Amino acid sequence: MEKYSDRELLEQFKSEDSRHFAFNTIVRKHQEKLYWHIRRMVLDHDDADDILQNTWIKTWKGLDKFRADANLYTWLYRIATNETITFLNNKKKRFFVSIGDVEHKLASDFESDNTFTGDQIQRKLQKAVLTLPEKQRLVFNMKYFDEMKYNKMSEVLDTSVGALKASYHHAVKKIEEYLKQD
């Protein structure tokens, strides 16, 4: 799977004979990182699975138009992020609540989530992350957990590096405050 570069796979995708093989290989190569990026935002596995499938369906439909000189992974990340934000906004509309209340609901659902295997402090960290505004939460997850560079984040989120740094610093301070509370 890893023996093919993204560029080679994109070339193979152009040919009708190898299109399905190339797409399947791209999915297998990038699915885990995208899944965890989504899962950290929505926490629930079923929701993350739905969003991941939608992300790949959009990718399947749009891969023809994708420019080979651009970074495939950044593009996939961008689609996954947009799908996740759309999901959270729809959830907000469905329950007639503000986005802050959606995060409150996510936190209460997370309390009873038995797929989380971390200890108390790790659970507290997740709850702390849920107190952040949506965009700050994205920035924190991408920097802290995914260890993504600011310039890559800038491409994905269409935000300047300076703004991302400021956002991350604010997020870290808030989380530190939350963790210090008893």
Place this chain on the structure above:
Amino acid sequence: MNEQDKISELDELKKMAPTLSSLKKGNHFSVPQDYFDEFPINLKNRIDEQESTSTKFSLAWLFNYQVLAPISSLIVIMILGLIYGTPEKSVELEDLSANEIELSLEYYGYPSIDDEILAELYTEESNNIESISKEELSEEEIIDYLLEENVDVSQIYYEL
């Protein structure tokens, strides 16, 4: 991210958030067994399903009453237009000369032509002959013509 960048970022985090930086990073969520092995298969099934649904939808769209009714009406109008919309180029009897009428009668036989129209045409043609005879023919030419055609002069006299 290279190691140097990582170390400097960790140092910064330690200064800014000592509690957070002391936590062991790791993934503490779990996924169902074989999820990542089965995901590409499930995804392919969903894409195939969507594509077949979209094909069915496009065919169903054709057979939808709301689409079918205007399309069939349009086709009927077009057919009627083709049949009745382009009139055949008709030749009016009045436009034909007596010779042309005679030729066509000889060629096509004698269909039912309105006697009045025919009589009118002959009258017009006769008037033309009359006008020609008045202006262009001398008395001698007329007598020669009558002798040649063996016309009964008494009959003409009677007719007049």
